[in-house]
Amino acid sequence: MATAIIMPRQGNTVESCIVSKWHKQKGDAVAVGDILFTYETDKATFDEESSVAGTLLETYFEEDDDVPVLLTMCVIGEEGEDISGVTPDGASTVSEELATSEETVEVAEEKSAATATEAPIAGDTAKISPRAKNRAKKAGLDAAYATATGPSGRIIERDIIELEKSGPSVTKAAATSYVSGTAYAGTGIGGRITAADTEKGGIAAIAVDENFVEFEDEKLPNIRKVIAKAMHNSLSSMAQLTINMSFDASAIMNFRKGVKAKGEELGLPNITLGDMVVYTTAKTLLKHKGLNAHFTVDTIRRFNTVHMGVAVDTDRGLMVPTLFNSDRMTLAQISANTKDIAAQSKSGTINPDLLQGGTFTITNLGTMGVESFTPVNNPPQTAILGVCGITTKVKEANGSIKTYPSMGLSLTINHMAVDGAPAARFLKDLCNNLENFAVMLLA
Amino acid sequence: MKYDLMIIGGGPAGYLAAERAGHAGLKTILFEKNNIGGVCLNEGCVPSKALLYSAKIYDYAKTGSKYGVTFEGASLDQEAVIKRKKKVVKTLVSGVKGALKANKVEVIDGEGIIEKRSDDGFNISCDSTTYTGSRLMICTGSVPIMPPIEGLKDAYEAGFAMTNKEVLELTVVPKKLVVVGGGVIGLEMASYYNSAGSEVTVVEMLDRIAGITDTEISKILKKNYEKKGIKFNLQSKVVKFTNNSVVYEKDGETVEALADKVLVSIGRRPMTQNIGIENIGVALTERGAIITDDKGRTNVAEVYAAGDVNGKSMLAHTAYREAEVCINNILGKKDRMRYNAIPAVIYTNPEVASVGETEETAKQKGIDYECANISMRYAGRYVAENEGGNGICKVLVDKKYNKVIGVSVIGNYSSEFIYGASFMIETEMTVDDIKEIVFPHPTVCEVIREALFAF
Numbered sequence: 078m079a080t081a082i083i084m085p086r087q088g089n090t091v092e093s094c095i096v097s098k099w100h101k102q103k104g105d106a107v108a109v110g111d112i113l114f115t116y117e118t119d120k121a122t123f124d125e126e127s128s129v130a131g132t133l134l135e136t137y138f139e140e141d142d143d144v145p146v147l148l149t150m151c152v153i154g155e156e157g158e159d160i161s162g163v164t165p166d167g168a169s170t171v172s173e174e175l176a177t178s179e180e181t182v183e184v185a186e187e188k189s190a191a192t193a194t195e196a197p198i199a200g201d202t203a204k205i206s207p208r209a210k211n212r213a214k215k216a217g218l219d220a221a222y223a224t225a226t227g228p229s230g231r232i233i234e235r236d237i238i239e240l241e242k243s244g245p246s247v248t249k250a251a252a253t254s255y256v257s258g259t260a261y262a263g264t265g266i267g268g269r270i271t272a273a274d275t276e277k278g279g280i281a282a283i284a285v286d287e288n289f290v291e292f293e294d295e296k297l298p299n300i301r302k303v304i305a306k307a308m309h310n311s312l313s314s315m316a317q318l319t320i321n322m323s324f325d326a327s328a329i330m331n332f333r334k335g336v337k338a339k340g341e342e343l344g345l346p347n348i349t350l351g352d353m354v355v356y357t358t359a360k361t362l363l364k365h366k367g368l369n370a371h372f373t374v375d376t377i378r379r380f381n382t383v384h385m386g387v388a389v390d391t392d393r394g395l396m397v398p399t400l401f402n403s404d405r406m407t408l409a410q411i412s413a414n415t416k417d418i419a420a421q422s423k424s425g426t427i428n429p430d431l432l433q434g435g436t437f438t439i440t441n442l443g444t445m446g447v448e449s450f451t452p453v454n455n456p457p458q459t460a461i462l463g464v465c466g467i468t469t470k471v472k473e474a475n476g477s478i479k480t481y482p483s484m485g486l487s488l489t490i491n492h493m494a495v496d497g498a499p500a501a502r503f504l505k506d507l508c509n510n511l512e513n514f515a516v517m518l519l520a
Numbered sequence: 521m522k523y524d525l526m527i528i529g530g531g532p533a534g535y536l537a538a539e540r541a542g543h544a545g546l547k548t549i550l551f552e553k554n555n556i557g558g559v560c561l562n563e564g565c566v567p568s569k570a571l572l573y574s575a576k577i578y579d580y581a582k583t584g585s586k587y588g589v590t591f592e593g594a595s596l597d598q599e600a601v602i603k604r605k606k607k608v609v610k611t612l613v614s615g616v617k618g619a620l621k622a623n624k625v626e627v628i629d630g631e632g633i634i635e636k637r638s639d640d641g642f643n644i645s646c647d648s649t650t651y652t653g654s655r656l657m658i659c660t661g662s663v664p665i666m667p668p669i670e671g672l673k674d675a676y677e678a679g680f681a682m683t684n685k686e687v688l689e690l691t692v693v694p695k696k697l698v699v700v701g702g703g704v705i706g707l708e709m710a711s712y713y714n715s716a717g718s719e720v721t722v723v724e725m726l727d728r729i730a731g732i733t734d735t736e737i738s739k740i741l742k743k744n745y746e747k748k749g750i751k752f753n754l755q756s757k758v759v760k761f762t763n764n765s766v767v768y769e770k771d772g773e774t775v776e777a778l779a780d781k782v783l784v785s786i787g788r789r790p791m792t793q794n795i796g797i798e799n800i801g802v803a804l805t806e807r808g809a810i811i812t813d814d815k816g817r818t819n820v821a822e823v824y825a826a827g828d829v830n831g832k833s834m835l836a837h838t839a840y841r842e843a844e845v846c847i848n849n850i851l852g853k854k855d856r857m858r859y860n861a862i863p864a865v866i867y868t869n870p871e872v873a874s875v876g877e878t879e880e881t882a883k884q885k886g887i888d889y890e891c892a893n894i895s896m897r898y899a900g901r902y903v904a905e906n907e908g909g910n911g912i913c914k915v916l917v918d919k920k921y922n923k924v925i926g927v928s929v930i931g932n933y934s935s936e937f938i939y940g941a942s943f944m945i946e947t948e949m950t951v952d953d954i955k956e957i958v959f960p961h962p963t964v965c966e967v968i969r970e971a972l973f974a975f
Binding site: 248249250251253254264265266268269271272 | 814854856858918920921922923946947948949950953
């Protein structure tokens with residue numbers, strides 16, 4: 078006599094347990110006292126010992142399945158024994174059904190609201206019960222339009238009954254020229270698809286390769302969880318306002334050209350436009366301390382030095398290492414240190430102490446051609462500067478029109494701490510300083 | 521007071537639209553300048569059926585001996601026939617009026633003229649009152665075509681030439697009747713007055729009678745009527761009306777046919793003049809019909825049109841369905857007009873009924889079809905009731921889809937069972953499916969089932 082082994086109930090409040098491990102596989106011999114499977118509640122882990130001897134004839138759940146208590150987990154008996162008596166209804170699919178039940182309901186609602194001739198979801202139409210298939214055929218319905226509510230996404234009779242109500246149905250004559258899954262405009266009686274409609278053609282369903290994988294799931298790595306939390310926290314806790322301004326980048330571009338030409342000869346590091354923006358921003362911020370500040374519930378802390386956070390794009394996600402005391406660095410130092418902390422961030426070897434303590438942040442998307450954006454502030458900082466790409470603009474000088482390279486800056490402030498006008502004044506100063514970069518080198 | 525729907529014209533399209541709209545709770549007003557029921561109920565389909573039934577009884581009386589029943593002294597009393605016709609019309613018109621009232625439709629006895637678009641929709645003026653409504657439905661129907669032929673105007677004014685209206689009012693059967701135009705109206709009236717005792721001559725411009733009816737059936741019908749004594753002059757063009765004759769040209773010769781009365785029934789045209797549609801810019805075809813889409817919408821938003829006025833089919837039952845399509849769309853229900861399964865009937869004796877394609881139209885459309893053409897004598901009841909009957913039934917099947925696309929029948933009762941063929945066409949059932957349907961036996965309609973087994 079086959080024996081059904083159930084998922085035990087551990088305590089009154091436990092409604093389901095997760096199967097951590099199967100110690101026996103289907104077909105294995107089982108002795109009394111053998112451990113069949115390990116399962117866990119949210120607090121503890123248990124082993125289920127077998128109370129009977131025999132062969133493990135069938136298992137109904139897989140590892141990592143969340144199984145409601147008292148459901149049959151497996152059956153032990155003699156080989157070849159009929160286990161239909163102890164098989165739970167819809168047995169092997171119980172877990173899938175549970176996992177998808179919520180989703181299915183949503184899809185069904187969406188579907189019924191949709192218009193009758195909406196293209197069906199292309200999929201495995203072979204997943205249909207013979208009874209449903211027969212009914213669909215008799216009623217002149219294309220089962221491809223049915224919303225499957227059966228186990229494992231199988232179309233069952235009730236889905237066809239639903240389809241009979243919501244259509245589209247095909248006349249008997251049109252059945253010969255009808256292509257399953259095609260969205261035709263039905264002009265016949267009661268919106269039926271007629272032979273003439275099929276001749277006009279419809280929107281064919283997109284052919285799907287059987288092996289095509291629609292999506293892949295990836296467990297979130299810790300860094301993504303941290304970023305997600307930080308970003309959400311930022312936007313949900315602040316009144317963020319972004320203002321945009323642009324400046325004539327001729328000065329910094331010419332300077333970079335000069336450094337590039339002479340730099341190697343003089344043993345100078347390669348200075349990027351970004352380095353120059355960081356350098357100038359650090360100098361400028363000292364005159365706008367409201368933006369070089371931390372804002373907490375009852376205090377605003379204005380810093381007398383600039384610890385510049387520099388956003389770095391790494392394979393694992395966004396990281397923001399800090400250039401401490403950047404306002405006191407030379408351009409060459411800024412350049413060398415930025416490269417250094419960026420490299421450490423990318424390799425994952427950066428000291429966690431360097432990932433905090435910033436008083437202001439710069440994020441640079443300019444190299445990717447971004448023209449303006451809304452950087453997300455890094456709390457408790459009060460502002461973040463987005464560096465945009467260079468575009469060609471025209472301006473009037475001495476009565477003539479000339480083109481010039483324009484670089485955009487997007488400044489997001491926490492409006493709870495800083496008002497728009499002081500932010501604009503800072504941005505204006507910054508633009509002026511960048512346009513007169515040579516002078517800044519003397520600052 | 522603002523209406524949800526204002527309907528101009530109380531014929532089949534207008535009164536049915538009003539009933540449906542009222543039933544659905546729309547505040548509806550209907551303008552009719554003549555009689556509720558329109559041409560169909562007052563001077564067309566319905567009164568002519570009353571007359572034709574009297575003729576049929578008279579025919580039976582005269583030919584009863586073929587069936588072993590002899591009548592002595594049977595006669596047709598034209599005055600009594602017309603009197604009864606009036607009673608039939610009155611009954612049906614009051615039925616329509618009752619239905620309109622039951623559905624809370626406001627009926628205005630007068631000519632509604634579209635004035636303009638207003639902030640609230642549209643304005644209609646009628647007897648110096650202005651009515652405002654958010655939607656408009658134009659159901660003004662059609663009028664007989666009176667061609668500019670010499671003498672016709674005078675002949676009409678003198679009461680010598682008639683339209684469908686006057687011909688149904690004659691209290692004296694004319695000794696000689698000339699019918700100009702061998703279409704449905706012409707043939708039905710020719711049939712009646714032939715039975716009633718007139719010497720009838722039909723003058724038709726085409727080489728056939730009964731318009732778009734199957735050619736073979738049209739020939740059988742003509743043969744039947746020639747046997748009864750009607751003279752047909754086909755390919756004949758009327759050139760002149762005098763005060764007692766119709767002059768026509770045939771084979772290059774000019775012939776003058778003397779007559780006591782002449783019926784002019786060469787067709788009808790949409791009634792779109794003097795109703796103010798130009799005030800809101802409703803677009804017309806070259807022939808003056810209102811252009812509508814398959815939902816009954818005109819080019820002007822919230823203005824619909826149904827019935828003869830769109831010039832599409834000019835049949836009362838088409839008008840009914842078009843009106844329903846309009847109302848359904850107004851109510852936001854999906855519906856569209858289809859013209860592929862509209863039955864047509866000529867209530868002559870024998871009747872002719874058809875729906876869908878004929879061999880001619882199927883050929884024109886390049887449909888690969890097969891036609892079963894069988895004698896009506898396959899139906900037992902037809903044999904029992906039609907001594908010497910020569911009717912046929914033709915069923916056309918689209919070979920590609922194995923579906924019925926057209927049925928034409930000449931034989932009595934066909935008017936009553938042709939809808940069954942409409943059903944087959946409309947639902948696109950395959951021939952194999954229809955073969956599973958049980959027809960009552962013995963009936964005339966069984967002939968369709970017989971024909972289907974030819975496939």
